[in-house]
Amino acid sequence: MFFIDTLETEGMGNRGYVCGGTETALVVDPPRDIDRVLAAAAVRGVRIAYVAETHVHNDAVSGGLELARVTGSRYLVPAEARVAFPRTPMADGDEVELEPDLKVRAVATPGHTPHHTSYVLADGGHDVAVFTGGSLLIGGVGRPDLVEPALTERLARAQHASAHRLADTLHDDVQVLPTHGFGSFCASSPPTDDAGTIGKERRNNEAFTLGADAFVSHLLAALDDVPAYYARVGALNAAGPAPVDLTAPPVADADGIAARLSAGEWVVDVRSRTLFSEGHVSGSFNVEAEGRPATYLAWLIPDGKPVTLLAASAAQLAAVQRELVRVGIDRPVAAATGDPGSWIRTGEMLRLLPRSDFAALAQARGRGEELVVLDVRRGSERADRHVEGSVHIPIHELHGRMADVPPGVVWVHCATGLRATIGASLLEAAGRDVVTLDDDLEAAESAGLMVAG
Known part of the structure; x- marks a missing residue:
């Protein structure tokens, strides 16, 4: 038996x-x-x-x-x-x-x-x-x-x-x-x-x-x-990996979060992209907990860069922390949970990240608006089809290739919206005006935006 x-x-x-x-x-x-x-x-x-x-x-x-x-x-x-x-x-x-x-x-x-x-x-x-x-x-x-x-x-x-x-x-x-x-x-x-x-x-x-x-x-x-x-x-x-410590990281208050951002550390908001878009700490990046945060964060973050996590709840924080140790990000230096309003200092405002869809992109192009469409999918995905006139920088290359993104308002897309929001948050933190295309790529086909790879 x-x-x-x-x-x-x-x-x-x-x-x-x-x-x-x-x-x-x-x-x-x-x-x-x-x-x-x-x-x-x-x-x-x-x-x-x-x-x-x-x-x-x-x-x-x-x-x-x-x-x-x-x-x-x-x-x-x-x-x-x-x-x-x-x-x-x-x-x-x-x-x-x-x-x-x-x-x-x-x-x-x-x-x-x-x-x-x-x-x-x-x-x-x-x-x-x-x-x-x-x-x-x-x-x-x-x-x-x-x-x-x-x-x-x-x-x-x-x-x-x-x-x-x-x-x-x-x-x-x-x-x-x-x-x-x-x-x-x-x-x-x-x-x-x-x-x-x-x-x-x-x-x-x-x-x-x-x-x-x-x-x-x-x-x-x-x-x-x-x-x-x-x-x-x-x-x-x-x-030979060391044992892991899954206890909660030190609590980050608003002053601490601001100090870590000023020091060039990574402050990563793991809430859903919808919540992130509705209000987030300026300079923070979004890698949502439900979207393979270990894979994308480990792929993007420079080796040894300290990371602070912002989460909706203690349970969400613990789940992400558990995922991160699996890729060798052993210990966040700090973390905060709950109301994002408590993550900013008095007098500061949470940032909003505009979200849209492919139908609105088609309308904007029809009105002659000058904009940049950035495709952050992998090369194998783009080889099949892509949005006509889009710029291609895979999400894992974007942080090191900000200078390759043309000037103008950047509409960022992937296949579903998850990676688009990661990319948009990176660009916004670098001072760019961005719009997240939080939409399924099939909608781009329906809007007449796609061409063969």
Whole structure:
């Protein structure tokens, strides 16, 4: 008898797993906030005996080292991974026993990284599941370009070979349980489903439906921008992440917020973009809590820049703080919650951020108004279609390319409004007049604004 519990980290697009029997468990690719893992094991009434990493992660800081320390478990790490801490190296074919009839064996599956390793769970001698990390995903594979540009094509070919090795050695009904692929930038493509088996992937995944050359060409052509923080997170994981402190940060009052802004620090308002537009601290940036704040803030903020968080509630602040530690932003220097009127000094006013839609943009253009339309989507998104006459600067490049935005009132758009508000807040803090196009891109098509990429 075995169990497999999924630990989903939606903001990061990742999953970790707790699997085991009646007494002991193995944790695969645990999140950094290990209290979630300990709680899951407690519900099952099992002792965590092993913690396993499929690879040294780039997109999220691992909780594996700390979890192994706290639980006294063996820390299983691919043998060829270059890490600076003690661990149990796992080479191809190595096996550990959870319980007499429950075993886990390592399978070398290079591609996402050179050292990538998958783990097969066997119950009573029968393979039942494979934890594939960033190797074989649901409907795709992990991207091969996160290690070294010179290795990308070689690793893409390794991904194809690794997928076939799994399919050739495992039965069709074996569950495929990846870490990446549910919104993570480590995936080469969005998932086609929420669950998979070897048989389903064999029928639907391009790693099997395309030959090696065609697969590699298609995979390389589909690769998108790599978040800048991946290199920093990878280095943290290789060195061994420190324990995290999720207690509330020091409270920031109006004077403190003003002082931090004057010092050039980042003050980030994580309330919804609607609330931010209705009134915010001048100079603050908006990265809303419901919109993957860890990904976008980590991608945008310079390394080591102090960050102060402004949130609608203590619960919202705690949720964002938990997300940020997963990308190595360990401790906000200060925070404030509640009424934004308390975040400004006497005599100051909250700023408003104008919001509009694509129909109004079409009308403004029809009246001959001089304006700038700024598209902050990624290049792959713009390649399909774009607003005619728009300027393109991806959101992750905008902070360093303010001088490239032409003069005039800037109407900022993305695909839904989330990134547009991030971009508009950056521009407004730099002194530009802005309008957020808080609208779905399909409305731009209806307004006759779109042209083919």
